[in-house]
Amino acid sequence: xxxxxxxxxxxxxxxxxxxxxxxxxxxxxxxxxxxxxxxxxxxxxxxxxxxxxxxxxxxxxxxxxxxxxxxxxxxxxxxxxxxxxxxxxxxxxxxxxxxxxxxxxxxxxxxxxxxxxxxxxxxxxxxxxxxxxxxxxxxxxxxxxxxxxxxxxxxxxxxxxxxxxxxxxxxxxxxxxxxx
Amino acid sequence: xxxxxxxxxxxxxxxxxxxxxxxxxxxxxxxxxxxxxxxxxxxxxxxxxxxxxxxxxxxxxxxxxxxxxxxxxxxxxxxxxxxxxxxxxxxxxxxxxxxxxxxxxxxxxxxxxxxxxxxxxxxxxxxxxxxxxxxxxxxxxxxxxxxxxxxxxxxxxxxxxxxxxxxxxxxxxxxxxxxx
Numbered sequence: 083x084x085x086x087x088x089x090x091x092x093x094x095x096x097x098x099x100x101x102x103x104x105x106x107x108x109x110x111x112x113x114x115x116x117x118x119x120x121x122x123x124x125x126x127x128x129x130x131x132x133x134x135x136x137x138x139x140x141x142x143x144x145x146x147x148x149x150x151x152x153x154x155x156x157x158x159x160x161x162x163x164x165x166x167x168x169x170x171x172x173x174x175x176x177x178x179x180x181x182x183x184x185x186x187x188x189x190x191x192x193x194x195x196x197x198x199x200x201x202x203x204x205x206x207x208x209x210x211x212x213x214x215x216x217x218x219x220x221x222x223x224x225x226x227x228x229x230x231x232x233x234x235x236x237x238x239x240x241x242x243x244x245x246x247x248x249x250x251x252x253x254x255x256x257x258x259x260x261x262x
Numbered sequence: 263x264x265x266x267x268x269x270x271x272x273x274x275x276x277x278x279x280x281x282x283x284x285x286x287x288x289x290x291x292x293x294x295x296x297x298x299x300x301x302x303x304x305x306x307x308x309x310x311x312x313x314x315x316x317x318x319x320x321x322x323x324x325x326x327x328x329x330x331x332x333x334x335x336x337x338x339x340x341x342x343x344x345x346x347x348x349x350x351x352x353x354x355x356x357x358x359x360x361x362x363x364x365x366x367x368x369x370x371x372x373x374x375x376x377x378x379x380x381x382x383x384x385x386x387x388x389x390x391x392x393x394x395x396x397x398x399x400x401x402x403x404x405x406x407x408x409x410x411x412x413x414x415x416x417x418x419x420x421x422x423x424x425x426x427x428x429x430x431x432x433x434x435x436x437x438x439x440x441x442x
Binding site: 086108147190194244 | 277416429437438
């Protein structure tokens, strides 16, 4: 199986740091050319499922623009330009919760849209988290920090209360990893 | 906690069926207005983790434009306009694999980008799948259909071989559900 080739790319929308759109001409292995393949560029991000030394999960209850009603959410945020994912994960955990964690496990990196890109999600499990500072979040949404048991997190995940794909993915992967 | 309000929306890019971009003016609960909030419209999609009567997982090995190298993938595809998600899931399973399943469980619906929309992923677990027809896939990528054991799927997920966020999410949620 051969990859598709990018023959050329041109910018069709520059909406600032958070969204650029390109149009790619791509060639398939059979020679077919598609000359209007949209490609979405958004910043890479991290999500962190953080578990305290006592085994409680750090989870937010909050709003989110693309979500109806309230949602649960793990720690997360965009990478700063050039920032390594693990550093971003540690930074976001500290900023959003005031916690640091001594035990970090990667849960993988995943392209958000297999066809159009849309950035990469870097997912982490952070264990042995403990509070070291006050919260200093710069997010635009109001967030309520909860400490949930594993059973509560499992039930919430099953009930669809983590309403954003990357968040549900991080939580599901973390629960599987904790079972190993 | 109050949701953000959409004050107005204007189209800034129409790249066809697979991508439209709007610019929204949004008002935060504290009254702050952001007048250039990008909003991405892409089709909703399904992913289906299908398990045969013998307990084998139907998984593809394939390329994907946004992925480096080969990736594993569950069944999946875009909803047709107006198509209910479960019907799309059954259709994609039959088209891509030639299998039907008698036991369907929803694994939830998730907005792909909590800030910018980018469609909704509808995830399913299909059990008791059995072959009823030849494959009739219309996908652009060449796909090799594999029958993997649960242990092989778990290992592949842990190793990051499902390289697209929605695919890893569907597989992780399915494994958790199968444990209940």
